[in-house]
Amino acid sequence: MRAEVVAVGSELLLGDAVDTNSAHIAARLAEIGVDVHRHTTVGDNVERIEAVLRGAVDRADAVVVTGGLGPTSDDLTRVAVARLAGVALERRDDLAEYLYGYFGRAGRAMPESNLVQADLPTGATVLRPVGTAAGFALTVNAATVWCLPGVPGEMTVMVERDVVPALRAKSGAATTVSRIVRTSGMAESAVGEVCAPLVARLDAAGNPTVAFLASRGETRVRVTAKAATRDAALTLLAPVVAELLDLLGPNVTGVDDEGVEAAVARQLKHLGLTLAVGESITGGGLGARLVSVPGASDWFRGGLITYATESKTLLAGVAPAVLAEHGPVAEPTAAALAVGARERLRADVGLAVVGVAGPLLQNGLPVGTTCVGVALPDGTTPTVARRLPALGRVEVQDFAVSLALDVLRRRLAALG
């Protein structure tokens, strides 16, 4: 089975936004054995969208389109697909009703113009909306055109709920399965070096294949196998994953979905410990990353955002003498902040991060300087200082969150 992916949106064509939807869809289709031969991006122009889709339905069995399903005049995917299929748009009463309900529940009156989101090409199958945009599927010639909203959170739901099950049933071909070994606290090149002999062996054999993907503070190693069935692919992957876990040892946070925050959550639950945070450089980003994990209320108590130097004393009881001697960005300050967070929130463990996010130096310290402190149940307060790459303000803050979580993860691992 052959598929193509089409992204609609002038913002993509003008380079105002990067298309991440197509990669997500392509990866999911590959996993179910659907060959994706082409991605195309086209702007908000009905003739050009139609022309792109006409080419795609001539070549492929399935075409997955994202974007252009919003309520405004530049949302043209519905019109283009109707033209492609030579059918009219028709108002779907159930969708109209849904839209009135959606706005009503939010306590707002629906603008009349929003009803265009209830107009679909005649004969299309509705993909139930997640937000306001319904998706739809329509067969044109021998191909099925799947139209999904461009909003990633809505698109991914429809991919899993509607597209993947339908295409999996039809594809019946070989399956591509990937597993991801996730590490934190180790540079990509260091991970690559450790894995080099394994990679050389895999390259020679050809299946599974391996790829390295790095983002701030995390390096992921993806191994991908192709086989007749999912089980056969997993069997090919198992020894490679085991070897990677062995090679990378304590740097591994988990496999597949388990990044460092999920690893910390699992450790805290396992140990029956609660956590509080104290943050300066990250302004709340450490807590935000932790509460992104579902069920965080089982182990996360809360935290102190001590951004102004004075607030470190006000909120966390950091002694003015410590601040006077070491300054706001220092290991003793991070330790005192961790202790303060642990005590004020009556948690078992405190985790604190201070640093220089930039764009300016602070007290002569360069951008990227970061100190992490941990206050453990036994009263000890280990600290770590690190100079992170001075990329940009938000990047340094993100990286500082990852570093703090990795420091905690390694400490909790030592507790058993």
Add this chain to the structure above:
Amino acid sequence: MRAEVVAVGSELLLGDAVDTNSAHIAARLAEIGVDVHRHTTVGDNVERIEAVLRGAVDRADAVVVTGGLGPTSDDLTRVAVARLAGVALERRDDLAEYLYGYFGRAGRAMPESNLVQADLPTGATVLRPVGTAAGFALTVNAATVWCLPGVPGEMTVMVERDVVPALRAKSGAATTVSRIVRTSGMAESAVGEVCAPLVARLDAAGNPTVAFLASRGETRVRVTAKAATRDAALTLLAPVVAELLDLLGPNVTGVDDEGVEAAVARQLKHLGLTLAVGESITGGGLGARLVSVPGASDWFRGGLITYATESKTLLAGVAPAVLAEHGPVAEPTAAALAVGARERLRADVGLAVVGVAGPLLQNGLPVGTTCVGVALPDGTTPTVARRLPALGRVEVQDFAVSLALDVLRRRLAALG
């Protein structure tokens, strides 16, 4: 002048990597007045690359290709372009010499196989390599095909040094400039409705054009003008931007780079007020968004992350009676939390957000329920309750941050 952008690489097609090159190239071409009508991504397959390029040279005056110029067997762009043009590949002695020198300087022997990087289609103009991969330009039919390496650091050099100057000379010097009017607290369709008469007028005239871009809690209106010079384009845009500011009034946070957090930062600085936050649902995300603004230390004091219900009393002094009567997600609780944050951090203004992020209901309240409280210098504590779209946990948290910032922004605007 019309252009298309083509990215070559199976890693992109499989979703193992996101193509950021195409957006970069498209943005640069737009700036010099070249219309990009399509981006296509194709895998490492010589027939399919050739087919994609054949379509592109039929439609466009310039085709900019990235990727497939490496030394390995899956680097097929050189071969595909030679087939497209009906010419042979020929070894370029100067490039071969460059490659020997490049490896020699790195103290390594060059694998013989690397010499394929010195083989270019007959008649091609060499684009001097940055790493080991030479780019090249070749005219096929009436179009020029520009082939650049996929490595972003090498691609960007050739775009600036070779592609942009050549295309600028040909494009007749028209330029495309965009300005973005940013709104918060208003649904995309409502923005669209307010702007509909303006859009209809602009659509009829054709230049400038308008597009709407929505993300959680924000709707951006982008107006794009084409003119002979940047100044002329800005002159065309000025009355449209002014009309949008007028139409959208208090919903506008700013123009171009100014989103809601930057607007709040500007307001606080202007009013000479400091801010403290109290957060539950967002776990620190509100503070993190605020400290993403450079210079936040001028007006941001810090905050209280009161995730566990008990911590609302412990840290912020929310009366147990309030919690008992209203529960943790309620307007009086948000108001009390804002007051607590303001007092504990000795700030002028307190801003608090509580809510239900999911995946489960909380005290019978549906996912997305969000309450914002503001504690103002005059002692008043206005609150807002809203049911946000229940997309996913992280999406609800992000949207709650945007809502809180928008509520504060409107209150600060009222202070003058």
